[in-house]
Amino acid sequence: MRTKRAVTVAAVAALSFAMAACGGDDDSADGIVGKAESQEKLVIGVKADQPGLGLQTGTEYEGFDIEIGKIIAKGLGVDESNIEWKTTVSSNREPFIQQGTVDLVVATYTINDERKEKVNFAGPYFVAGQDLLVQADSEITGPNQLDGKKVCSVTGSTPAKRIQTDYPNAELQQFDSYSKCLPELEKGQVDAVTTDDIILAGYAAQDQWAGKFKLVGSTFSDEPYGIGLKKDDTTGCEKVNEILTEAASDGSYQAAWDKTLGKSGTAAPELDTTKLTHCGSV
């Protein structure tokens, strides 16, 4: 799995170099709006291993992030078939945007000040929060009951760090992916799995876990997911925010949710258009 991803990343990187080499026409000055108009295609960076959000099966990508990507492409006048999806992992999102490997990143990308220094954010299109996934009959109702309990998360992730600093009495088991945590939760070797609620919902909605787990439902952080663009692409960022505002009112946002994460039984969230970013201009 890991090597597969590494190979994919290497292949993607090689491919993008090759394409950059023969592409020739410089589109960085115009930003994504200009590129969408002149070339009628977009490269969107997404996650490939997050059920419900961005999951790659074979060559197809599916999930809420993918649907948001499609909405934005449509708003920019790019046909769905002209979108090129590129797998990104957390560590290469900023470099991919900065180097122009991708035009946009829609990949569970939390907006924070550190990242704002490197890239521009449109959105948020969703506000996630850290939550706990427990066995359906568990009595854990919140992070304060984790003393002496075993909690599973991904090595070095923000949720794992929050447990270490804010709830030091919990024992933390770390793996390289959440999918390793879930069988352990089923067997009772760990008492809870923690990360953003939306990601947990995606896992819990997978067929093999149906009915076995529940979300505790008391989130203890705010993770606004944004859409990453080049730092200087203010026009593109404003355009994306416009598209999101429109999607919130014309029902396509709701439809994107229903088609993906809505399957877990969670009602669609409200896209709060008053909270959209100012695209770098204060």
Place this chain on the structure above:
Amino acid sequence: MHVFTDPKNFDAYLSGFLWILKLTGASAGLALLLGVLLAAMRVSPVPVLRGVGAAWVNIFRNTPLTLIVLFCYFGLYSTLGLNLADSLDLNNYWLGVVGLSAYTAAFVCEAVRSGVNTVPAGQAEAARAIGLTFTQTLRIVILPQATRSVVAPFGSILIALCKNATIVGTIGVIEASSVMKDLLNENGDAVIPIFLVFAGTFAALLIPTGYLFGWLANRLAVKR
């Protein structure tokens, strides 16, 4: 370099390599003991022991280490309930040591066995002629000469073991490569410097190890 001047990151970096050293140390000791024992089994006149020795080497030498380490967690601990320590961290550490030693012992065994072949047959014949038993022959005559002739390969095995210790990160020991991934996640703009620091630290640890074993090999070699 701004990444490593942050004390929080620097501590993580140090503790990552400390785990690597701890894993390497404990596994090297266990693997050496087990490996020599396996080699003795493989050259013994008892077919059952030879069979067990050969099976061990063939199974562990030909299985990817990642699978062995994952099995130690998901098989030995999670399914069979083997608990080696009270705290989760230490338990993961010892499970990692079990996996690394079982794997490395196979390579130690084969190195020792090739060392046994460097001992002239006359040595064993002479030992038997003066009335030593098989165990005595092996312990007093063969193994001391055999192990001294394979010090250089031991060095290579130790170097490989130290790098392999990074695989224990997959079961939740936050060793150097896990720390590196973590730092990469947070500092997407400094990927290459971070990578170079970690690679450089491994090289700084292992290049002297290589020379040390080269020197030891010369010093300890049986002069014939």
